Amino acid sequence: MANTTTYLGLIPLLPLVGAAVIGFLHLGTCKGERLPERFYGLLACTAPILTFLLAVKVFFDLRGLPVETRFLSQEVFTWFKVGEMDIAMGFLADPLSSLMLLFVTFTGSLIHIYSIGYMAKDESFAKFFAYLNLFLGSMLILVLGNGPVVMFVGWEGVGLCSYLLISYYSEDRSNVLAGNKAFIVNRIGDFGFVLGMAFLFWAIGSGGFDYISLKANAHMLPEATVILVCLLLFLGATGKSAQIPLYVWLPDAMAGPTPVSALIHAATMVTAGVYMVARFSFLYAHVAAVGVFIAWVGIITALVSAIYGMYQDDIKKVLAYSTVSQLGYMFAGVGLAAYSAGIFHVFTHAFFKALLFLGAGSVIYAMHHEQNIWKMGGLRSKLPLTYKTMLIGSLALAGCPPFSGFFSKDEILYSALASGHTGIWLVGVLVAGMTAYYTFRMIFVVFHGSPRDAHAFDHAHEPPAVMTVPLVILAIGALFAGFLNLPALFGGSQQVTHWLAPSLAEHAHEAAHSTEIIAIAASVAAFFVGILIAWRKFGQGAEEPVFRGFASFAYHTFRVNEFYDVILVRPYKAIGGAIANFIDANITDIPAQVIAWFYRQAGSLFKLLQVGYVRAYAIYMIVGLSVMSLLLAQSFK
């Protein structure tokens, strides 16, 4: 078959081998002399760069195929086969996964390079890169997996790496707790994923449990099953992609090193949920109601997290909530069956959000690990390059034309309007304004005005080239990535949408150009309003505000963490403690204890009968004999 390849499996394998080699070397040398950082850095960057090259090859190979059969696949080995279940360790590259592949390996490579600078002099330098490689490998399995089960391997693998990297500075309890939270919350999502897979399997899995077969058999599914499966899978997506109600782990995940936040918690892993919904578009497209539900969940998440973002004082928290918010947009897009718009936003977001995080990392690096924006200020002069690149990233995030974020976000909002979901659109426009506000609040407070901490300001300096070069490259991406999917209105041909079309079951929302113009105008207006307010409040330097009332409530993220703690975590621990310390020993064990008690009591009763008087014993005998005689007399009748 022309579509089979032999190199697809290499793509996830290379980073995994890299992780194994680095990990092995690290464990082997951790007791004695360590190998130089430069060696590990080179080793670690090899795999991502190679995978990027392979990803490019995949892209061009796909382009060479006719649209109808535009996919590449490779079944490496039979993973497990039980009864009607036959799961192959197989990989599939189609336009959708190749797009993901390109930007994952691209940003991944850049972030690996950046990390060499950022993590310099860290005592477990090698361990960090082992994790990073492992993450990349898992992410690639997730993207390339040819069916849900293989995807799940990557899905859980990235969760694991996320946990390991959040807990990276493991001496601090709060970091580990954040890691635990990420893993556990993700597992709640995975619970949905696994159940979704199970129901899907028993419905149509016997005909093959890979995407191609599933897609072919999807028409046999009853609608109730589709709804159930779609909702369960979406539960998985809310866990991985930090949507309501499972978004709580992502802000805490900022405890990890900043490149991790850039790679995992902004650019790649968190978008897995969106990717998954797009992957299963052949199911979601059948149930519009579920799609609308997803869209609403997404847009409300976007709104809520944008509100949080407006009040945060930690530079990474601001970015984290902006990530949650942008993910909300993406779900709004895929929910409304505008899959390519959602995926396109994933694509552009990867550039500008990675850029913003790496920029924030540079700032933090320069400020000696200070993250509070109210301790910064005026850094524009000290970090000119970082400032410029971050400005580009912020403009893209805020949706300023013609930066990449503008096109992708606009496409989602346009779909909402075009498909008649005016409510979603209105909220979306509102969130766009808020995004512009909090992004530029950050920029103004950090880079403009006068320094708030003179000492730290004096020591701040631009990071080394190994860190700034990736910033520049990403900034270029953030600037121009939007043009790849230039809509017809601006004379483009929507190349990305067309590229993705074979993979997605998309309904095109056709509407008049006027609608599109309204959507664009609203977005641009929202952007300018947001940035204007930010300028008015923070443009010339401002003092740290004191939050009261709603602001304080929003600063504390509506106390959702505390709420979960009270209604879920504490009761769970209390029940656990009760079972462990009381119920198991005193209630569950009751039958055994009753038997034992009864036995002992009966024993003491019989002990009492052994009175020691010989006459008593004679009486027992006579009584016994009498009963025997009576029995005999009975039998005479």
Place this chain on the structure above:
Amino acid sequence: MTSDLVFLLPLVTVTIGAILLMLLSAFEKIRIEVSSALAMGIFAVAFLIQLVPVGPDDVRPFVSLFNGILLVSDFTRIASLIIIACGFFTAMSSISYFRQNSFATLEFFSLMTFAVSGMILLTMAQELITVFIALETVSLSIYVLVGCNRRSVLSTEAILKYLILGAFAGAFFTMGAALVYAGVGSTGFAAITDAIAMGGLLQNPALAGGLLFILFALFFKVTVFPFHAWVVDVYDGAPIPVTGFMATALKTSIFAVLANVLLLADDIRGTWVDMLFYLTVFTLFAGNLIAIGQNSLKRMLAASGIVHTGYLLIALIAVSGDSFSGSVILYYLAAYAASTLGIFASLSYLSGNDEKRRDFDDFKGLAKVRPYSAAVIAIFLLSMAGIPPTAGFMGKLYIIVTAFQAGQTALAVLGIVSSILSMWYYLRLIIAMYFHESEDAFEVSSSRSAPYCAFILAACVLAMGLYPVAI
């Protein structure tokens, strides 16, 4: 005629030996050690003679002389072997015992030999008064053995209780024999069989009542509930080797008689199968319930002996006349005898001067000081509890199999349940021996005979468990 003599020779040997020992002790010509060695020699000779097989058919030796009141079969032969072996090991272990308890008299071994001769006779007797005479020979000897520590008030109390109740039961036996005589006109077993064959047991109330009295007396001897109450006190008061001897040899011989009586006619078992069922169940549970509350080892073992009686009763109920079930009883008896004798042999030397270590707590930490002694005791206990790979397990297996085969499912299950209950107190001793720190130095006499005895018996227990083909 010569072959008849061979079958009677063990009985004759033991009886002559007993008389010889009595004469020697009357003149106080020998020491205790020599006396016990002589007794062991007598038993050894008798044992070897007894090994001569009987052949396929049962033999009534010297029919003209004894008028068929004796019968020799494989069943009686093996029962006698067990009894003689019990005598042998008791004699062996008592040497060590008497090193630490200074009330030994030369008559001790003579009386024991007499008891054994009575027991051998019991297994062969086919006539009620012969049974009575043999029973009294055994009982009278054992009464004296129980009370042979004349300085101990406990020992005297034990003999009083045993004597009163034993004689009481014996009187019932006599009255039972009289009633049988009234119903049948003879006290021979063959006549009883014929009488039942003619019209059934229930057609002959005197016979039925007589047999009931006789069963009662025998049940008393093997401690069937509710005739069991004496056993705990008597075992407790008696010297340790005597207790072991009573628990094993006496029980073996009485069960031989019981099997003989119940096998006379199917009608006997048929009539009383319900009664036997309830007696068995109560015996099993009463034994366990008494044992659970005991602190003294001897009392616990006495009570556990009641439980084992219950198991043997299961086998008796399931006996269906074919030889297989008889062998089940004998296998169980042998297994039980080996473990019980073994544990009493161990106690003979471990209990120390004047039996000062009596309770569970006194044996705490034994394994730390005397690991091998503790190990053999553990083996005996596991055997009594019926845990593989010991003889006790195979014995229980046979009994449960027989019960299922005979359709006595309820009894089989109750037997198993009782086995679970008995784990409780057997484990208690193991835990005391192994899992506590020792508070005692466990100094014992220098005599090695009881320890050797215990080791040999432990080997027997394991060998019987691993190669149960002997059956």
Place this chain on the structure above:
Amino acid sequence: MFDNVLSTMIFLPIVIGLAVMLIPFGSNAARRIGLAASLLVLLLGVRAYFSFTGSGQLEFAETRNLIETLGIAYRLGVDGISFFVLLTGAVLIPIVFVVVRDRPRAFYGNLLITAGAMAGAIAACDLVLFYIFWEIMLIPIFFMIGLYGGPDRRAATIKIMLYTVSGSLLMLASIIYLGAAFHAHFGVWSFETIALTGLDLSGRTATLAFFGFMLAFAIKIPIFPLHTWLPDAYTEAPAAATFLLSAIMAKIGIYAVIRFIMPVFGPELVHYAVPLAWAAVIGLIYCGIAAIGQKDMKRLLAFSSASHMGVLALGLFCLNIQALTGSIFQIMAHATSTGLLFLLIGMIEDRLQTREIADLGGIARQAPIFAFFFAVALLASVGLPGTSGFIGEFLIILGAIKFDTTIGIFAATTLIIGVCYMLWMFQRVFFEKGNDRTAGFTDLSAAETLAFLPVIVLILLMGVFPQPFIARIEPAAQNHIATVQATGRTSGQIALDHTLQQH
């Protein structure tokens, strides 16, 4: 030696174990002898692996009559299921002798005897023989807990003994009932496993006999609410004994359900599958939640093990091929991961004299290799894809969904419950700041690393390439499912004829 490979694998450790106990070797010598013996067994196992054909028939069979009148025979043999359980034990046991040091020689003797008896229970093809080994394997464990256990060891020994012996004695009654039923039908006695499958049982007694078996296995596995002996026993036992209990003995319970209950009591199993599955699911949730409340690492792991055994048990009762294959696969997977965890915790206790989670911290920094191994085992036990734990758990959940949707959904909560306590424990013990106590923690030595490494590799290998294992398991599992579902009890007919011919 290879002619009687199974007998050798059983009796070599037993004989050497007895010798070690009786002959006054030094502690270290005893350990080395034990290691040599267990390695020899492993070698034999590996050798057997290559001559194992996986035909679905009994291989390496040995037969010798023990008691002809009762048809009790010394009958050994392995098929796909039992052979892999046997190998799991053979692979794991040598590690104990590397890791557990400085114990009295009797300790190593006990270990060897248990190992041999376990092999016997797995390879036995005669119910009475099985019962004998089943009981024998408990006795050394009993002594190991009582002699070398923690402060509350005595209560723990009484509890484990009374629970397990109660179960097994009732099983004995059921075994004999089967033999008697066979005798009633065919006029000869037999306890041969395959022959008994030809029995046509019905009625109340058959149900009782079914519960006799089920109770024994449910206690050993354990299935809720019969698990209450487990926390105490696992906690008080020395690490090596806990390892044997969790890694092998509990698995023999699962194996025994497949081997003895499924072929003989198919209709009863089908009839009671739903309540039994519920018991398993409740146990899995209950013990999983209880684990979070523990302060002692080992106790936490004990509850965790009980929780996971609920998953395995559930796989048995779903009665479909996915779940059953999952359970059998999980026997090996869980044995390796949990066994490893117990051994590693034992090492922590040996080195730091504490198991209290609150007293520990920062071990990952002190001992990265140790922490890595622990983490791999932990991840396998929470069922991370790519480790051995995932395949079995996934198949079982899948099968449970097919069996009963509600049960399946509850079963899937194991995904969440497992990580909660495991991560919490890992955080407190391996992460965070160390203290004076943990500062002295030394990493694994080269020998220890080498001992653990094969198991770590096995965990990953079974996660990535499970198919070679599954391919050998699946036909046997398929047979069992077919037998149960047919409920006509016909599959044993051929073997039955064979037995009858022998008599």
Place this chain on the structure above:
Amino acid sequence: MIHDYLSLSILLFCLGVLGVISRRNVFTVFMSIELMLNAANLAFIALARLHESMDGHVLALLVMAVAAAEAALALAVVILLHKHTGKVDTNVFSLLKG
């Protein structure tokens, strides 16, 4: 005629049983047991007459011999008891119990 003998025998036997279970004096208890044995002897003799065989006589003689031996032992025990406590009350001897 035979019924009268047997009735007497049974009456005597029952008296013996009552004596054993109601009296505390060791002598009385042993005498009651002798009474029971003699009741049996009476039955044997009477039955021998009924069956017109000598068996019963022989049996009675044997029983008497055994009873004598038992009585001898009993007296020895009584003396021993008296030496220990100075009492012949069975209730005194209940040290072994429970």
